[in-house]
Amino acid sequence: MTEPTSLPVVRTVAALREQVSAWKRQGFTVGFVPTMGALHEGHLTLVREAGRRADRVVASVFVNPTQFAAHEDLGTYPRREAQDAGMLAGAGCHLLFAPTVEEMYPDGFVTAVSVGGPSAGLETDFRPHFFGGVAVVVAKLLNQVQADVAVFGEKDYQQLMVVRRMARDLDIPTEIVGSPTERDGHGLALSSRNAYLGEAELETARRLNGV
Ligand code: PAF
Numbered sequence: 295m296t297e298p299t300s301l302p303v304v305r306t307v308a309a310l311r312e313q314v315s316a317w318k319r320q321g322f323t324v325g326f327v328p329t330m331g332a333l334h335e336g337h338l339t340l341v342r343e344a345g346r347r348a349d350r351v352v353a354s355v356f357v358n359p360t361q362f363a364a365h366e367d368l369g370t371y372p373r374r375e376a377q378d379a380g381m382l383a384g385a386g387c388h389l390l391f392a393p394t395v396e397e398m399y400p401d402g403f404v405t406a407v408s409v410g411g412p413s414a415g416l417e418t419d420f421r422p423h424f425f426g427g428v429a430v431v432v433a434k435l436l437n438q439v440q441a442d443v444a445v446f447g448e449k450d451y452q453q454l455m456v457v458r459r460m461a462r463d464l465d466i467p468t469e470i471v472g473s474p475t476e477r478d479g480h481g482l483a484l485s486s487r488n489a490y491l492g493e494a495e496l497e498t499a500r501r502l503n504g505v
Pocket of ligand 1: 330428450
């Protein structure tokens with residue numbers, strides 16, 4: 295795999311497909327890592343894993359509104375694209391897909407993707423809207439990128455199971471790969487939302503994790 299020096303950014307599905315098609319014409323395989331940005335070492339591990347499995351790596355940064363309930367943190371979710379782009383380039387990513395909300399959900403968008411089975415219980419008991427939003431955006435992203443392989447963190451294990459089921463049920467040909475959870479020095483799983491925690495809450499989170 296070649297190391298890119300700076301990271302090209304595309305914001306439309308058309309531009310994304312143009313680049314991916316060019317790579318495929320050249321005989322390159324393509325790996326994909328979907329993210330919501332505010333990247334940390336856990337995301338970079340996914341990018342490196344994609345780089346081991348494919349010749350070219352695409353990452354997406356899209357804070358997906360359909361997986362947030364009205365009372366959740368869509369408005370305040372950390373957004374820092376320039377920093378994310380630098381980190382992605384350093385981890386061996388070749389292209390950043392950072393679409394607008396309008397590109398992903400144009401006026402009149404009404405389609406839902408509902409995954410039964412692995413969506414039941416756990417996260418759904420607390421966030422009933424969540425997997426519907428994840429399934430629709432991941433189905434779209436996988437169709438848009440058309441990668442050979444896509445890498446998801448095992449940290450969100452139920453999400454990984456939902457995505458795998460959805461890709462299998464919808465005959466999406468991208469291989470879905472899980473990658474082990476990255477943890478901090480105290481054993482706490484790395485997460486973009488850890489940025490919301492103060493010292494006392496971090497302590498509690500570490501205790502709850504038994505670390
Ligand atoms: O795990 C995430 O960051 C998101 O749920 C995902 C898979 C990028 C979909 O928005």
